[in-house]
Amino acid sequence: MDNQQGKGLSFAKRIYLPRVIGLGIGCFSVFAGLYPISQPPWVWILLVFNGYVWPHLAYLISTRAAFPYQAERRNLLGDSLFGGFWAAAMQFNPLPTVTILAMMTMNNVAAGGGRLFVRGLLAQLGGVLLAWLLLGPTFTGHTTQLQIYACLPMLTLYPMAVGMVCYQLAIKLAAHKRTLKALSRTDSLTGLLNxxxxxxxxxxxxxxxxxxxxxxxxxxxxxxxxxxxxxxxxxxxxxxxxxxxxxxxxxxxxxxxxxxxxxxxxxxxxxxxxxxxxxxxxxxxxxxxxxxxxxxxxxxxxxxxxxxxxxxxxxxxxxxxxxxxxxxxxxxxxxxxxxxxxxxxxxxxxxxxx
Missing domain, CATH: 3.30.70.270 (Reverse transcriptase/Diguanylate cyclase domain)
Structure with a gap:
């Protein structure tokens, strides 16, 4: 259990920074998508919560859980649920919707492969249905100049953050591989070559x-x-x-x-x-x-x-x-x-x- 907890904490720490960056700048894309639409005040409050409170709350939930890895995977599904909700709340405005959902899908694939990808899609669908239930099903096919510019930070900074995390993980894996190779050639009692x-x-x-x-x-x-x-x-x-x-x-x-x-x-x-x-x-x-x-x-x-x-x-x-x-x-x-x-x-x- 201690080993699982250690791995889970490491996983949660790797996800934390990309989530802070991704949701923080993703708020601008969602804000630009919601701005032309008349939405109730609670939607804007939820947006602020999702962008600037949820990343830290999710980190606390996973690091204090008995099994941090499973808790963090549930948090990732929560991210996807929010993403589907915002896509529907923006009335599926093409560019903001694709930007938000694509970045979250990339995060799911990087964190959990095909299984988390499928679960993330289902969570996004659940978010869409929840938004339609609360706000009604509506669509818009027009993207404004403001919305295009608002999506640029998400399309550039977030992939850089994910790439940096993947690079750091690759460095750690290479170091672990070198250590394991050295151990496989070393006598455990004397420390000399086996x-x-x-x-x-x-x-x-x-x-x-x-x-x-x-x-x-x-x-x-x-x-x-x-x-x-x-x-x-x-x-x-x-x-x-x-x-x-x-x-x-x-x-x-x-x-x-x-x-x-x-x-x-x-x-x-x-x-x-x-x-x-x-x-x-x-x-x-x-x-x-x-x-x-x-x-x-x-x-x-x-x-x-x-x-x-x-x-x-x-x-x-x-x-x-x-x-x-x-x-x-x-x-x-x-x-x-x-x-x-x-x-x-x-x-x-x-x-x-x-």
Whole structure:
């Protein structure tokens, strides 16, 4: 319900300004259409109410309702009812009538599509019948020069107001789309790239290295004995360790390096334009930094990293083969004592740095 109310309030706020502008300047068109006709005083009072009181009253009704979205859609039907009433009260004077009804119909389509369009037409018809019941059915086919000029503000300013609202909505939707796209590529726990996003970027970096014959190194990182940490101290502390590694990665990596969570307690890094030696130095700083971590609730906890490195070389057939070399290097680091870096220094060979 809170979500529906939030969306409804946003909808009401978007409608508010166009309604104030549209009904305010629309009064001039209706006034010009009614001026040559003898109408009772209550009609003029109703016109002032509709043009300058109703927009604010409608906003209060929708924002204070339990379901603002439904309330605002009812307000839009009220606008259409008024529009049909004024069309009949002006005796269907061609230009003022088309101006008022067309602008309200445009508003209904923009706000609610085909369904609100049809309901708006029915509300306009109801307004026409109400006016005929109170004032009698009459028609006029002549539009004066004054009426033409009185309709010009409605034909220019109101579409500009609706267009501005639509533009602002499009900007917000584009921002939301960018946010959702970023979230779809981000690991929710660590804030790093997720598995799929990182592998997509790995493929792009592989192709770039292949085309330019440039340097590039990837690293696979494993938190040593992470399962034991979870089993002994609980998953909350395990999550804190994962958060710490993600923070250390963000602080220690250079601009352009791409870090992701590969899965579980494994992390991955792409280091573009980086030799194996340079990558080893970067990862060694990370290993030492992470090894200094102390959890305030469990001061006796000690953590360490095993890291596998693989540099790009022309013998790699694809990004998957590159990743396999880094994985093999990681396997060596884990099976020769952990807390160290192993590198695939040459195709088919491995070296270990303690």
């Amino acid at each position: 598995h799929g996003a990182w592998k997509d970027l790995l493929h792009l970096k592989f192709v770039k290295c292949q085309q330019q014959r440039g340097h590039g190194t990837i690293a696979l990182i494993d938190i040593d004995h992470f399962k034991r940490i979870n089993d002994s101290h609980g998953h909350i502390l395990g999550d804190a360790v994962l958060h710490q590694l993600s923070r250390d990665l963000k602080r220690n990596l250079r601009q352009g390096d791409l870090a992701g969570r590969y899965g579980g307690d494994e992390f991955c890094v792409i280091l573009p334009a980086t030799s194996l030696q340079q990558a080893s130095e970067v990862m060694e700083r990370l290993r030492e930094l992470f090894g200094d971590y102390r959890h305030p609730g469990v001061p006796q906890l000690r953590v360490s990293l095993s890291i596998g490195l693989a540099t790009w070389h022309p013998g790699l057939r694809d990004a998957a083969a590159w990743l396999i070399e880094a994985d093999r290097a990681l396997y060596v680091a884990k099976n020769t004592g952990r807390n160290k870096i192993a590198s695939a220094s040459l195709p088919g060979s491995l070296s270990i740095a303690t």
